[in-house]
Amino acid sequence: MKHHAIERGDDERINRTASIPFVLVHFLVLLSFVTGVSRAALILFLALFWGRMFFITAGYHRYFAHRSYKLGRGMQFLMAFGGSTAAQKGPLWWASHHRGHHRYSDTDLDLHSPLKGFWWSHVGWILCDKNKDWNPDDIRDFNKFPELRFLTSHDWIGPWLVGLASYAIAGWSGLVFGFFGSTVLLWHATFLVNSLAHVMGRRRYATSDTSRNSALIAFVTLGEGWHNNHHYYQASARQGFFWWEFDVSYYILKGLSLVGLVHDLKTPPARVLAAARVRDGSFDEGMFKAHWARATQALANARSSRPHRGDDLSDADPEVAGRREQLDELIRANRTALQEHAQTALAHAEELARLSRRQQRQVGVAD
Numbered sequence: 001m002k003h004h005a006i007e008r009g010d011d012e013r014i015n016r017t018a019s020i021p022f023v024l025v026h027f028l029v030l031l032s033f034v035t036g037v038s039r040a041a042l043i044l045f046l047a048l049f050w051g052r053m054f055f056i057t058a059g060y061h062r063y064f065a066h067r068s069y070k071l072g073r074g075m076q077f078l079m080a081f082g083g084s085t086a087a088q089k090g091p092l093w094w095a096s097h098h099r100g101h102h103r104y105s106d107t108d109l110d111l112h113s114p115l116k117g118f119w120w121s122h123v124g125w126i127l128c129d130k131n132k133d134w135n136p137d138d139i140r141d142f143n144k145f146p147e148l149r150f151l152t153s154h155d156w157i158g159p160w161l162v163g164l165a166s167y168a169i170a171g172w173s174g175l176v177f178g179f180f181g182s183t184v185l186l187w188h189a190t191f192l193v194n195s196l197a198h199v200m201g202r203r204r205y206a207t208s209d210t211s212r213n214s215a216l217i218a219f220v221t222l223g224e225g226w227h228n229n230h231h232y233y234q235a236s237a238r239q240g241f242f243w244w245e246f247d248v249s250y251y252i253l254k255g256l257s258l259v260g261l262v263h264d265l266k267t268p269p270a271r272v273l274a275a276a277r278v279r280d281g282s283f284d285e286g287m288f289k290a291h292w293a294r295a296t297q298a299l300a301n302a303r304s305s306r307p308h309r310g311d312d313l314s315d316a317d318p319e320v321a322g323r324r325e326q327l328d329e330l331i332r333a334n335r336t337a338l339q340e341h342a343q344t345a346l347a348h349a350e351e352l353a354r355l356s357r358r359q360q361r362q363v364g365v366a367d
């Protein structure tokens with residue numbers, strides 16, 4: 001049995017039967033070898049990948065989950081519908097679960113922390129019965145729109161329409177490679193933000209989670225790879241905080257705001273950008289917690305892998321056995337003491353972070 005830094009709950013298990021269609025879609029793409037890939041299918045593939053990526057990042061994520069800008073009701077519907085064509089469930093499901101990720105990042109309540117296992121954070125959590133439904137209380141602000149509730153409970157409409165249109169435009173090749181191919185790639189590119197963006201890359205800001213900034217992930221997700229920036233200041237419509245942090249979704253949103261289709265794009269104030277930098281020695285609570293969780297698990301594993309009393313140790317050296325017993329006792333005592341110290345330090349750090357955030361917000365408002 002594999003141990004993770006954070007153990008998953010008993011209800012956090014993949015439903016294998018219900019996952020079959022998801023797995024099958026991956027194999028469907030292999031039919032491209034039979035249908036071939038026409039020029040039209042290739043264009044469709046690129047358009048559907050990048051186009052739907054925009055609806056997911058700018059729409060589902062930055063608008064519905066984080067309200068980082070404003071839209072009229074028509075544009076709001078368009079964003080919701082566009083996102084629903086990506087076959088990542090409906091807008092209310094997506095955004096409410098994502099809000100949960102931010103509320104409980106990298107704790108046992110986080111739906112998809114890589115501390116619960118890399119594949120779990122990438123795709124396992126989606127294939128788990130526990131996460132099938134969505135809680136309207138987590139998204140009251142958008143739950144009041146009947147058209148969004150409809151799109152969420154009928155989340156098959158978008159993908160089916162795009163699938164049929166792909167077939168109409170470019171035949172079987174259009175459906176197999178253009179639609180299914182781009183859908184699979186779009187899934188895994190999006191999922192990278194939940195998995196790899198919490199594992200690979202650099203941390204600029206000290207946050208209470210393990211988020212990182214990665215140019216590679218930012219490239220395949222139109223700017224979502226600046227994930228440490230995003231966890232640090234979620235309210236921003238812009239996730240690349242500096243000019244070299246390319247953020248295509250934001251550039252498009254900016255363009256749309258110039259023609260009046262998008263309003264009130266929020267960006268971080270300069271003082272927020274300069275604060276909480278890891279390089280300036282800010283206490284990096286998120287990494288501390290992650291390392292601590294891993295160390296605790298490693299100690300627990302080391303203890304449980306040692307032979308137990310009653311196991312056949314007849315030819316073992318009694319001196320060695322005695323020393324093992326002694327070390328075991330010492331580790332147990334140290335672990336308890338360390339755990340207590342770490343909990344106290346973390347409680348203080350969390351309070352300090354809360355106070356700093358409050359101060360920053362007040363400063364931000366005054367700016």
Ligand SMILES: [Zn+2]
Nearest residue numbers: 065098102230
């Ligand atoms: Zn987010």
Ligand SMILES: [Zn+2]
Nearest residue numbers: 193194211227
């Ligand atoms: Zn995250």
